[in-house]
Amino acid sequence: MEGLHIFGLSHYYGAHKVLDNASLMIPSGELVCMLGPSGSGKSTLLRLASGLEKVQEGTIVIDDVTVGTPSLHLHPEHRKVGVMFQDYTLFPHLTIIKNILFGLFNFPTDKAYKRAMNMLDQVGMTSYADKYPHTLSGGQQQRIALARALAPEPKLLLLDEPFSGLDTNMRQKIREETLNVLKENGVATLMVTHDPEEAMFMADRIKVMGESGRILQAGRPHEIYYHPRHEFVAKLFGMMNTFTGTVSEGRVETPLGSVLTDINDGVRAQVLVRPEGVIIENNGNDSGTSLEITSSHLLGHDNIVRARLNNGIGGELYVRVHHAFEVELKKNLSARLDPEYAFVFPLEDEMDLENLKPIN
Template sequence: MFLRIDQVDVCYPGQSRPAVRAASLILQAGEIGVLIGPSGCGKTTLLRAVAGLERVCGGSIALAGETVSGAHLHVPPEQRRIGMVFQDYALFPHLDVGRNVGFGLRHLPPPERAKRVAEVLALVDLPGSERRFPHELSGGQQQRVALARAMAPRPRLLLLDEPFSNLDADLRERLAHELRAILKAAGATVLFVTHDQFEAFAIGDRIGVMDEGHLHQWDDAYTLYHRPATRFVADFIGHGVLVPAHIVLDAGGPHVDTPLGRLKDTAECPLPSAYPGGRCDLLLRADDIVHDDQSPVKAQIIRKAFRGSEFLYTLRLASGETVMAHVPSHHNHRIGEWIGIQPDVDHVVVFAPESQAPRAAA
C-alpha cells in the first residue's frame, strides 16, 4: 500500500463534532483514488489533511510506510513530497508556461530544469508551449499546465481538488478521460476530490463516498453502484429508489416480493430472518426496470428527461411507489401516460427499513 488513512479524525475549534470522523482507506501505488460527496461532506478537509495543511486529532496517515500525521505527529507539508492542483489552478499570470511548470525545480541546473519541463509538457500534450502565458490558454490547457507543474518535481503523491470545477460540463467530461490517461502514463499515485460522480467514474480506480464527515464506502465504481454498503451510497450514486419489499422463504429458497411483483432471480437474496418479519427496503436502479408493453404491471410517467439515446422516466405505480427507468428514446411516451414495466434485477440489494438500524445485505 502507498497511502494509508487509518481512523482519521479532523477537528476544528468550536465545532461540536469532527469535520472528518474515523475515515479509513488504502490507496496502492499507481492507483487513482477519488473522494466524492455533497458540499461540506469533509472530502476536501480529508485531502488537506493528507497534504499536511490540516492537522488530525485522531488516527494516522502514512505515505509509503512513513507516518506523516497523527494525534501527536505532524510532518510539515513541504516535507511530504506531495503535488497539488487546486480549483483555480493557481498559475502565476506574470510567468510563462515554462517558468510556471519549472517553479518547483529551481534547485536543478537550468539544462536539467528545461529538460524536465519539456518532458511533463509533452506528457500533458502541450509540447513546445513554454513561451506562452496563462491568459493565452484555454481553461482546459491551463488545467494541464497546473497538472504539469504539480508533476514536475516527481512527487510521491498527487492531490487534485476539484480541478474541473471552473470548466463547462462537456469539457469536463472529455478532460476527465484525458486526465486519467495522462496520470496512468505517468504512473502517478493520485487522490482526487470531486462532487461529480461521472468524473469520479471516469477517473477513479477506487472511489470513496463521504457525507457529514463519514466515509461510507471505499470501493471500485461497479461495486459502489451495484453493491452499495449504506442507504446513503445507494441514494447518492446513480439513479435509483428504495421501495418496500418482503423476503419470504419457500421450498425454492428465499424470494423477494415487491410492488412490481416477485423478483425472478433472487440467488443473492438474504434470509427473511435478516430483518424483522422479513420486511426491508429494496434498491431499484433505473436499469433494473424494463419497459414491457405486455407486462401486467403498469406505471404512470410523471417525469421524463431526454438523454439522447434514451429517456430517463420517473414512474408512479398504482400502489403509490415511485421507480425510475431508462427507456430507448424512440419510445417517446407522454407525461401522464401509463406504460407496462417489469423488474429485471441482477443484484439484490436490500436495507433495513429506516425505522430500524440501517445495514446492507446483498
C-alpha cells in the first residue's frame, strides 16, 4: 500500500519508555494529526519515521518499502520523506530558489529548476525566487520551507508543529494553502500540533497520544470531538463542566438532566459536558433547572458565561452562548443539557491511566 505504515513501534531513551507499541497507517493523500501532551513522544515518532532515529522495536514501511526495523535502517535521504520541523531554518546565505534547489541534487539541472519554480508557484512565491530569506516575513519563510520539503516529490511529509510561530490570521491562511498543496500532490502527511482546533481543521484523522506514549484514540475529527472514548480526549478541547453520579438503569443523573450510558449500573461515573452542551432558556421550560449568570466573557462570535444553579447543586458552570446573548436582561433563566455534548466515564479511569487499552 502507498503511504506510511507503522507497526508496533516502541522506543526507549535509556530506561525511559517514550513510545509504547504505537501503530499508524496513512494512505497517500491523507493527513493525520498527532495531538498529545508535551513529552508524549510525538517528535520521537517523527524522527523514527524520517530515519533520524533508529528503530528499536517495530517496523516502518513507506510506499511498500520497509525502511526501518531493529535490523534494518534506511538512511533519511533514501526514504522519499520530506521533513519540516518547527525550526524550519532556511539557509541564510542562499537565495530562495537555491534553498529549494538544494534538495533537488538528484534531478537534472533543467528539471530541478522547473520543479523548484513550480513549487514556488504552488505556494504563491515565484516573485521571491532571487530574494534572501531574511527579507521575507515569517509566514513567507514558512511557505518556502513547505515548498522545499515538497520539491523532491516525497511520498511522505512529516511536519512537526509547522505553524506554531505564526499569528492567527497568517496561521489560517498558511494552513489552507498547505492543505491545498498537500492534496494536490497526493502526499501522505503526518503532522504534530499542540492545537486541537488546528487538528480539527486540517486532519482527515486525528491520533491522540496519552502521557504514557500510547495512542489513546484515533478517528475522524468528528469522532474525536463528539465521541471521545476517554476523559483525557474529551478534555483536550478546553474547559468542561463536570458532574458525578452513580449509574442507575443505564443513566446518570445530573442537575441539568440525565445522560444515557452503557456503563454498568452501580458504577460511580463522571459526566463531562462541553460549554456548548449547556442550553440556557427563558423560564417556562419545566424541564430546566433555574440558574443565575455570574459573569460573561466575549470570545468573538461567542460568549462564555459563568453561571450558578439556584438549587445550590454543583459548582460554577461554563456555558457557551451566542455573542448577542444579553446577560443583563436575562432573568429567570433555566438550563438543560444537550446529550450530544455530554460524555460519561467511569470515575475509576481517573486512577487507572496505566491500564488503559491502547486503541489504534
